[in-house]
Amino acid sequence: MSNPDFAVPSGTLSVGEVARRSGVAVSTLHFYETKGLIRSLRTEGNQRRYPRGVLRRVAVIKVAQRTGIPLASIQAALAALPQGRAPTAEDWAALSRAWQAELDERIRRLNQLRDQLDDCIGCGCLSLKTCPLRNPRDALAAQGAGPRLLEPDAD
Amino acid sequence: MSNPDFAVPSGTLSVGEVARRSGVAVSTLHFYETKGLIRSLRTEGNQRRYPRGVLRRVAVIKVAQRTGIPLASIQAALAALPQGRAPTAEDWAALSRAWQAELDERIRRLNQLRDQLDDCIGCGCLSLKTCPLRNPRDALAAQGAGPRLLEPDAD
DNA sequence: GTAAAACCTCAACCAAAGTTGAGGTCAAGT
DNA sequence: ACTTGACCTCAACTTTGGTTGAGGTTTTAC
Numbered sequence: 541m542s543n544p545d546f547a548v549p550s551g552t553l554s555v556g557e558v559a560r561r562s563g564v565a566v567s568t569l570h571f572y573e574t575k576g577l578i579r580s581l582r583t584e585g586n587q588r589r590y591p592r593g594v595l596r597r598v599a600v601i602k603v604a605q606r607t608g609i610p611l612a613s614i615q616a617a618l619a620a621l622p623q624g625r626a627p628t629a630e631d632w633a634a635l636s637r638a639w640q641a642e643l644d645e646r647i648r649r650l651n652q653l654r655d656q657l658d659d660c661i662g663c664g665c666l667s668l669k670t671c672p673l674r675n676p677r678d679a680l681a682a683q684g685a686g687p688r689l690l691e692p693d694a695d
Numbered sequence: 696m697s698n699p700d701f702a703v704p705s706g707t708l709s710v711g712e713v714a715r716r717s718g719v720a721v722s723t724l725h726f727y728e729t730k731g732l733i734r735s736l737r738t739e740g741n742q743r744r745y746p747r748g749v750l751r752r753v754a755v756i757k758v759a760q761r762t763g764i765p766l767a768s769i770q771a772a773l774a775a776l777p778q779g780r781a782p783t784a785e786d787w788a789a790l791s792r793a794w795q796a797e798l799d800e801r802i803r804r805l806n807q808l809r810d811q812l813d814d815c816i817g818c819g820c821l822s823l824k825t826c827p828l829r830n831p832r833d834a835l836a837a838q839g840a841g842p843r844l845l846e847p848d849a850d
Numbered sequence: 851g852t853a854a855a856a857c858c859t860c861a862a863c864c865a866a867a868g869t870t871g872a873g874g875t876c877a878a879g880t
Numbered sequence: 881a882c883t884t885g886a887c888c889t890c891a892a893c894t895t896t897g898g899t900t901g902a903g904g905t906t907t908t909a910c
Contacts, residue, residue: 554907556856566857567899575897585906587857607808611897640812647805650798653761657795711886721887722869730867740876742887766867 552581552589562598569598577601577615593626600632607643707736707744717753724753732756732770748781755787762798 559566572578573588578597580588597618604614617635621627714721727733728743733752735743752773759769772790776782
């Protein structure tokens with residue numbers, strides 16, 4: 541059994557090659573596949589063969605991850621790419637813009653926090669009920685698993 | 696058995712009170728205790744009683760968490776507070792300064808990433824070997840579980 | 851034609867930061 | 881006295897982002 545050119549387009553990459561060239565472990569590529577972040581064709585012997593585009597896709601995944609976006613959201617964003625044709629530069633750019641906006645928002649929130657920490661230095665106000673850092677709902681949207689509820693106004 | 700004033704200093708808080716006043720779940724306070732982030736005295740009936748200082752401590756923990764610092768590091772920082780006496784405002788301020796520096800660093804890295812994403816928009820360069828976003832070691836320290844290794848210079 | 855390297859699946863495990871539940875005890879109000 | 885709510889411990893489970901290993905197959909290279 542062979543003529544691999546029939547079963548699998550030539551110019552595809554094995555999982556090991558993708559791993560080497562993308563800097564991502566083979567196990568991670570398997571994992572991404574189970575999560576629907578990437579897809580592969582199979583040889584007759586059931587081995588993965590990736591279209592070249594996978595390298596860009598993995599690059600994009602890693603970049604998005606570094607901005608703090610969870611894999612599930614990355615998956616959703618990638619799934620929204622046009623089906624049927626290879627994504628264009630503009631498709632990728634649109635993704636980048638969306639993620640950049642999210643990143644901006646995260647940076648904004650961290651800066652706010654930083655400034656408040658600045659205000660609080662030396663005043664010991666972390667124990668005061670009026671401190672914005674102790675009452676995040678005042679100034680900041682809950683980030684992650686923030687405090688659910690603070691005493692209305694007692695103490 | 697009682698005379699709680701003997702076993703436990705008066706003016707202490709039960710775990711439920713701390714939960715209500717700090718906005719943190721009881722189970723979380725238990726969890727923090729197992730991680731050495733807070734400590735408690737016990738009544739004769741084995742119930743937790745917290746010194747009032749625990750409220751500030753929990754507030755500080757939550758603030759640090761919002762800056763993205765892992766609990767283990769927070770624990771280490773808190774453990775470095777002077778033993779024996781209650782921390783002073785200056786003690787807390789020193790902590791704040793340290794965390795603020797970390798926060799600054801995180802913000803700096805995210806800004807760098809944002810700018811690079813900016814540069815890359817529209818150029819489709821995520822597929823190019825020269826793109827700084829694909830070769831993070833060029834410009835950025837590995838953040839979290841970054842790519843281990845990128846091909847030396849092939850491709 | 852055979853041995854080694856690469857690949858396959860599946861299940862188990864890891865860390866972080868908790869949450870949930872079972873089964874039992876303590877404390878407080880009436 | 882007794883019921884109810886708050887508390888106790890311990891173990892198991894959750895999510896995210898993977899890694900590790902066992903046991904078996906495929907591909908490649910000599």
